[in-house]
Amino acid sequence: MRAITxxxxxxxxxxxxxxxAYLFILLFLALAGxxxxxxxxxxxxxxxxxxxxxxxxxxxxxxxxxALAMRLWxxxxxxxxxxxxxxxxxxMTRVVVAKFLAAWLFAGIALALTFPVWITVNYLGEPDNGxxxxxxxxxxxxxxxxxxxxxxxxxxTKNQVIAFVxxxxxxxxxxxxxVDLVVSPLRAIxxxxxxxxxxxxxxxxxxxxxxxxxxxxxxxxFFGSVIVVSLVINAxxxxxxxxS
Amino acid sequence: MQEMVSLDGLSKRFGPLVxxxxxxxxxxxxxxxxxxxxxxxxxxxxxRMLTGFVAPSAGTARVLGFDVVTRPIEAKRRIGYLxxxxxxxxxxxxxAFLGFIAEMRGLAGEEKGRRIEDxxxxxxxxxxxxxxxxxxxxxxxxxxxxxxxILHDPPVLILDEPTDGLDPNQKFEVRRLIxxxxxxxxIIVSTHILEEVEAVCTRAIIIARGRVIADETxxxxxxxxxxxxxxxLTLGREGAESFEELVASLERVRxxxxxxxxxxxxxxxxxPANGIDIAPEIxxxxxxxxxxxxxxxxxxxxxxxxxxxxTTS
Numbered sequence: 001m002r003a004i005t006x007x008x009x010x011x012x013x014x015x016x017x018x019x020x021a022y023l024f025i026l027l028f029l030a031l032a033g034x035x036x037x038x039x040x041x042x043x044x045x046x047x048x049x050x051x052x053x054x055x056x057x058x059x060x061x062x063x064x065x066x067a068l069a070m071r072l073w074x075x076x077x078x079x080x081x082x083x084x085x086x087x088x089x090x091x092m093t094r095v096v097v098a099k100f101l102a103a104w105l106f107a108g109i110a111l112a113l114t115f116p117v118w119i120t121v122n123y124l125g126e127p128d129n130g131x132x133x134x135x136x137x138x139x140x141x142x143x144x145x146x147x148x149x150x151x152x153x154x155x156x157t158k159n160q161v162i163a164f165v166x167x168x169x170x171x172x173x174x175x176x177x178x179v180d181l182v183v184s185p186l187r188a189i190x191x192x193x194x195x196x197x198x199x200x201x202x203x204x205x206x207x208x209x210x211x212x213x214x215x216x217x218x219x220x221x222f223f224g225s226v227i228v229v230s231l232v233i234n235a236x237x238x239x240x241x242x243x244s
Numbered sequence: 245m246q247e248m249v250s251l252d253g254l255s256k257r258f259g260p261l262v263x264x265x266x267x268x269x270x271x272x273x274x275x276x277x278x279x280x281x282x283x284x285x286x287x288x289x290x291x292r293m294l295t296g297f298v299a300p301s302a303g304t305a306r307v308l309g310f311d312v313v314t315r316p317i318e319a320k321r322r323i324g325y326l327x328x329x330x331x332x333x334x335x336x337x338x339x340a341f342l343g344f345i346a347e348m349r350g351l352a353g354e355e356k357g358r359r360i361e362d363x364x365x366x367x368x369x370x371x372x373x374x375x376x377x378x379x380x381x382x383x384x385x386x387x388x389x390x391x392x393x394i395l396h397d398p399p400v401l402i403l404d405e406p407t408d409g410l411d412p413n414q415k416f417e418v419r420r421l422i423x424x425x426x427x428x429x430x431i432i433v434s435t436h437i438l439e440e441v442e443a444v445c446t447r448a449i450i451i452a453r454g455r456v457i458a459d460e461t462x463x464x465x466x467x468x469x470x471x472x473x474x475x476x477l478t479l480g481r482e483g484a485e486s487f488e489e490l491v492a493s494l495e496r497v498r499x500x501x502x503x504x505x506x507x508x509x510x511x512x513x514x515x516p517a518n519g520i521d522i523a524p525e526i527x528x529x530x531x532x533x534x535x536x537x538x539x540x541x542x543x544x545x546x547x548x549x550x551x552x553x554x555t556t557s
Contacts, residue, residue: 006347010333017335080331084392087295087327088348089320243298 003090004098011072011102021106024067028110031060036117049127053117054135054211058175058204061146066167068107069150070160072099073238078158082242096235100144100151100227107143111136131213138210141223142203146171148230155237174226177202246273248400248430249294253303255454256289263289265454266303271430273399276422278445278462279434282555286454287434288328291404294432295325307400321349324398326406330389334378338369338388341377342395349396363391366421383414390418394425401431407440419444438547448547452555462547467519468554469545474515475523476503478539479530484510487535496522509538 015021032053036042040052076082085095121127150167157163176182177198187195199205206219249271256264264286271277281287292298294305296312296319305312310319333341342363346356364370367387372380377388390406406422407415415437422431422444435441441448442462450458450465458465466472479487491514492500498517502510516522523542530537 002350003348006344010336010344013340014333014335079334080327080329081333083292083297083327084325084331087297087320087323087325088345089317089350090348091317243292 003094004101007085007090007095007098008102008105011099012106014071015068015102015106024064025110025113028060028064029113031064032056032114033117035060047125050117050121050132050135051211053114054139054207057139058142058207061143062171062175063168065107065143065146066150066153066164066171068103069147069167070154070163072103072151073155073234074157074160074163077241078160082238086242092235092239096151096231096238100148100231100234103147103151104140104144107147108140111140111143128213131211134213134215135211138207138215138219141210141220142207145174145203145223145226145230148227148234149174152230152234152237155234155241174201174203179204247271248273248308249432250306251290251294251303252305254290254293254300254305255302256286256293256298257301262454264293264300267451267454267456268303269449269456269459271400271432273430274427275447276426276431276433276445278441278448279432279451280436280438280441280448280551281451283436285451285555287451288404290451291325291328291402291432291434295323295327295402296320297327321396322399324393324396324401326389326393326403328404329408330386332377332385332388332392335376337374337376338364338380338391339373341388342391345392345395351396359395359397363395366394366424367391368417382409383411386410386414386418390421399429401425401429403431403433405434405436407435407437415440438551441547450551450554457554465547465550466545468550469547470498470553471513471515471543471549472545473519473521474513474543474545475526476511476513476539476541476543477526477530477537478509478511480536480538481505481508481510483533483535484512487530487533488512490529490533491526494525496520496525511539513543 035056036053040055042052045052073082076085086092118132121132122129149170150163153167153170154160154163156166179202183195183199186198200222206222209216209219247270251270252268254264254267255262267286267290279287279291289298293300294307294312296316299313307319308322310322312319333344336344339360342360343356346360351359364373367390369384369387369391372384377385380388386406386409390403393401393403403422407418410418419440422433425431426444433440433445445462448458448460448462448465449456488500488502491497491512496517497514499515501513501515503513504511514522514526521542523540527537527540
């Protein structure tokens, strides 16, 4: 357990060692705010909720989470520090978990810093704060799923840019499967069961449930299993690729 | 002598390429083993298998009895390892980096501070302790790599080219550090520098194309040199030519080589036929002939020659 917290601390410190972390947070806050107020029409809707805020999170995360995850393994392999790390008395599982948790915690910090939106909506009206909390938790869990996919892609290459592109592509798949643009044409050619399966992989539909305050076991299980499966793949890839 | 490290038939294949081919040896407490070989001979791969970074294709490696494949954590705890090129987390300060390694090694509190202090003192890092590693010179970076390897006072030290890229003073310091720690540890040092083997190693293992081709003391290795116990003789030019012919015709002499001429003197190397010292005989002969001997010394044989002879044949 101590190894996990030690590695996690180091990874978090590595994020903040460059101005990139602050830039990332700034960009995230600016985009989240911009989308909420200008595209989402927060004021025009005249509703005391954060639906217009959460609506764009899957699209934001599509690019921001791969950017957070891309260095996790690619950088270790490029600089050769993976040899240092993997010859310390620690198992691969713990390293994988620690790195993921560090990125997830960082995403959590960025998400928590959007609290002025929550204050605003409470100042303007009387929102259901339970629903908002479910939305925040859902957003964070979804970020975790994106990050786990990004971490696995990062283990595949020494090049952070390639890791980013691979992760964004994989995440794009999970976002798009729930969008009408993909589902409608698919319905025309595929049996309904298959359409159901494809659509059920969508982050968007599961996340939308959460932002509406519907916390169902299947949604939690869905994101949980995406994270677990991605991290298992991450560990296998890291083991396979570490010395090459 | 307590056996600390043992390799038995350790092999590594990368597809059709056999990088390490049934390497077996043991290292005991107090030994400093020089691990030699041309580039690509399999030194680094062997060290990586021994430290648990790369899984062997066949064979076993044990560190204080712990198999590196089946008991990796126990084995890794007992090893201090400096990987090739001394990779470090460049964005951290020296202090933060050593703190990270110490915690990963399970050190905490007072013990942690004391061990870091000790490693820093031994490797001379005090003045750069709070600098980011990326700003350090190559020599300092190598020393940070050494400091993290010795931090937990491991019984087994594995150092992959610890003096690579260091200046002569720094090399001397690293060798002194190795010698200082040698008595109660088993140390394996890979290197290209043969003088290093003479300076610190009690034993030299040479590998080529993945196989161990020599495993003996530096002195024994030197004896394999064709010039071991050769006589280096400097004579006045007068009568040197005919003397050369005379010596070359002796039964106990294998070869005479003229190596240089300077200020009216000629320098010869006289190699004995069977490695036995022939100096008294040759010198007596020179005196008999009334030649002026300006200098005479016995060659011990150079490791470079033996290394070339073993690894190119």
